[in-house]
Amino acid sequence: MPELPEMENYKIHLNNKITGQTITAVDVNRIKSINVNPNLFKKTVSNQKVLNVSRRGKHLLFHLQNGQVLLLHLMLGGWMYFGQETDKPKRTIQVRLSFGHEHLYFIGLRLGYLHLHTPQDAEKKLSHLGPEPLDPSFSENEFMDRLKTKHGRLKTALIDQDFIAGIGNCYSAEICFHAKILPIKDIDELNNAAKSQLYQSMKTVLSEGIRLGGYMENPFFKEDKKTGGFHKHCQVYDREGQTCQRCGAVIVKEMISSRKTYYCLNCQK
Numbered sequence: 001m002p003e004l005p006e007m008e009n010y011k012i013h014l015n016n017k018i019t020g021q022t023i024t025a026v027d028v029n030r031i032k033s034i035n036v037n038p039n040l041f042k043k044t045v046s047n048q049k050v051l052n053v054s055r056r057g058k059h060l061l062f063h064l065q066n067g068q069v070l071l072l073h074l075m076l077g078g079w080m081y082f083g084q085e086t087d088k089p090k091r092t093i094q095v096r097l098s099f100g101h102e103h104l105y106f107i108g109l110r111l112g113y114l115h116l117h118t119p120q121d122a123e124k125k126l127s128h129l130g131p132e133p134l135d136p137s138f139s140e141n142e143f144m145d146r147l148k149t150k151h152g153r154l155k156t157a158l159i160d161q162d163f164i165a166g167i168g169n170c171y172s173a174e175i176c177f178h179a180k181i182l183p184i185k186d187i188d189e190l191n192n193a194a195k196s197q198l199y200q201s202m203k204t205v206l207s208e209g210i211r212l213g214g215y216m217e218n219p220f221f222k223e224d225k226k227t228g229g230f231h232k233h234c235q236v237y238d239r240e241g242q243t244c245q246r247c248g249a250v251i252v253k254e255m256i257s258s259r260k261t262y263y264c265l266n267c268q269k
Contacts, residue, residue: 001076004133004166005209006216007055009227010080013220014053014060017082018099022049023064025098033094033106035115044068044116045097057129057165061122069122075112081105082221089218129165133202134210143199147187154190154198155183155256167202170215173237173262175205177246182268183261184254208233236262 002010026042028034034041049065062070074080081089082104094109106114117125130146131138146164150157157163158172167175176183179201181194190198209215209230215237217228235245239262240253249266 001058001168002074002078002214002216003058003168003171003209004055004206005171005212005230006214007058007060007074007166008210009214010220011053011055011060013082013224013227014062014104017102017221018050018104019052020049021099022047023097024100025096027093027096027098029092029096030094030109033109033113035113035117041116045070056126057132057161058168059126063119067119069117069119071113071115071117071122071125072106073112074109077108077110078112079107079216079218080220081107081218087222128162130161130163131165133164133166134206140196140199143202144192144195147190147195150187152187153183153256154181154185154187155259155261157187158183159259164202167206169259169261170234170237171205171209174209174235175201176263177236177268178205180268182265183263184256236264238262 023045026045028038028041031038044066045064051063051065054061054063058073060072062072064070082102084102088103088105089107091107093105093107095106095114097104131142150163154176155172158167158175159169172183175198179194179197181190181198212229212233213226214228215231215234217231220227236251239251242251244251244264244267247264247267249264251262251264254261
């Protein structure tokens, strides 16, 4: 599932590609991917200029000239591609927004969605989300205070979107590895030094994930060489049975709350 770095990477590319551009046509091939009547969706979105694209947690918001907002959550298996018809992936397209001869394809929206909202409704939909972990105003003290309200395993807290927005399976594993803390450890067992390190590791790993284009390897456009660059830098995620690059032990996988969790039992304490 795309997480904060993947969605931030998409946001950057989308603002470069479609900000200021007009949506010339709309195709909806899967009605369940939208939240209103398809004809109303097309009528409201067509011929609208995209003012900008913003991100909140794992969501993207397409701000249209008429004041409406398209709220996107890709969920598990969702991704996007931008290009001409001849370049599009050989995959089922759930929704397509056209910008003249170029198109934005929404792919794999079996669980994901592209919903039409007023700005007020979009804000309400996202109001439950916790703070943005890379927001300069999200201080270490606030992180510490929020941790005091959490109990149970660390992994479960990190992927709780009400606690902190944008972190999922991949980056929770990478953050814990960077901090040298086991994701299966109980939060109540962490001392202040460990919590401080966790905060710094969160900032470092997420920033690096954005810089390298996230871990999802499907390119966003034909000449895209950046998207997915973080995948080969993952230290534990999806590396079960492989050698830990820090200590040489074997990476293990464990299911926590039905989520795959990867870690090194030797150098994460």
